[in-house]
Amino acid sequence: MPQQPPPLYSTATLIQSCRKELRQQIRQARRSLKEEQQTHYAQTAAKLAVAHLCQLKARRVAVYLTNDGELDTKPLIEALWQAGIEVYLPRLHPFSVGNLIFLRYDKNTQLQQNSLNIWEPKLDITQMILAHELDVVITPLVAFDKQGNRMGMGGGYYDRTLANWQTVGRPMPIGYAHDCQQVDSLPCEHWDVPLPVIVSPSAIYEYHARD
Numbered sequence: 001m002p003q004q005p006p007p008l009y010s011t012a013t014l015i016q017s018c019r020k021e022l023r024q025q026i027r028q029a030r031r032s033l034k035e036e037q038q039t040h041y042a043q044t045a046a047k048l049a050v051a052h053l054c055q056l057k058a059r060r061v062a063v064y065l066t067n068d069g070e071l072d073t074k075p076l077i078e079a080l081w082q083a084g085i086e087v088y089l090p091r092l093h094p095f096s097v098g099n100l101i102f103l104r105y106d107k108n109t110q111l112q113q114n115s116l117n118i119w120e121p122k123l124d125i126t127q128m129i130l131a132h133e134l135d136v137v138i139t140p141l142v143a144f145d146k147q148g149n150r151m152g153m154g155g156g157y158y159d160r161t162l163a164n165w166q167t168v169g170r171p172m173p174i175g176y177a178h179d180c181q182q183v184d185s186l187p188c189e190h191w192d193v194p195l196p197v198i199v200s201p202s203a204i205y206e207y208h209a210r211d
């Protein structure tokens with residue numbers, strides 16, 4: 001009997017390249033949105049998100065500063081400030097690679113660009129909050145699917161931040177994304193944290209917890 005040749009690529013390698021390709025396609029799609037569309041979508045999504053956050057009685061909410069065609073969070077931040085809800089922003093951890101810290105964001109906060117070219121607050125320990133003290137983390141994503149699975153930029157930052165949220169009960173992640181970022185089904189890894197809620201400009205999607 002002739003011996004079968006070994007497979008050229010492992011399943012893990014194929015899934016990785018599939019995730020990489022999908023990331024590139026969706027990032028390109030959201031970057032291609034016109035400025036008027038971005039403005040309109042940001043306002044519509046902000047209204048939906050704030051209504052939902054008020055219903056949840058959220059007092060402390062982490063948001064992100066928009067990058068790479070992401071759904072713009074400016075109107076959301078303005079509306080949270082108006083509603084008297086405390087706003088926090090992520091910052092790359094100063095020495096623990098792959099982790100985020102969260103700092104209070106108000107009109108006096110000084111911002112700077114980090115090594116990934118994303119705006120973040122300057123390090124000021126007096127403004128820091130622990131993740132479990134936040135009620136909600138508005139979570140950026142590259143793609144989401146019909147079960148609430150999320151794929152991010154590939155650094156694992158939010159997966160690490162949210163790893164314990166279900167056992168601790170907080171902070172609740174709420175995905176925030178354009179409708180064009182939705183796909184049928186995502187290849188998932190064991191560390192991926194599914195989202196219970198995703199807000200887009202057209203809808204609030206709620207997903208039920210799975211085992």
Ligand SMILES: Nc1nc2c(c(=O)[nH]1)N(C=O)[C@@H](CNc1ccc(C(=O)N[C@@H](CCC(=O)O)C(=O)O)cc1)CN2
Pocket residue numbers: 064065066067070090100115116117118140141152153154155156157158
């Ligand atoms: N607005 C926003 N902030 C965020 C995230 C996000 O998705 N969106 N993150 C979510 O986790 C974290 C940052 N994660 C990231 C992971 C990888 C790359 C990245 O590979 N970027 C470039 C290269 C950057 C450079 O060196 O210039 C690339 O696209 O190739 C960017 C962000 C924390 N802050």
Ligand SMILES: Nc1ncnc2c1ncn2[C@@H]1O[C@H](COP(=O)(O)OP(=O)(O)OP(=O)(O)O)[C@@H](O)[C@H]1O
Pocket residue numbers: 140141150151152153154155156157158159160163189191192
């Ligand atoms: N809870 C965790 N603890 C340790 N490593 C983790 C954890 N979650 C993810 N990682 C690591 O982070 C890397 C990137 O993961 P993945 O591609 O799923 O990131 P992502 O969800 O796209 O990124 P992000 O959360 O930053 O938006 C993987 O190699 C994975 O091993």
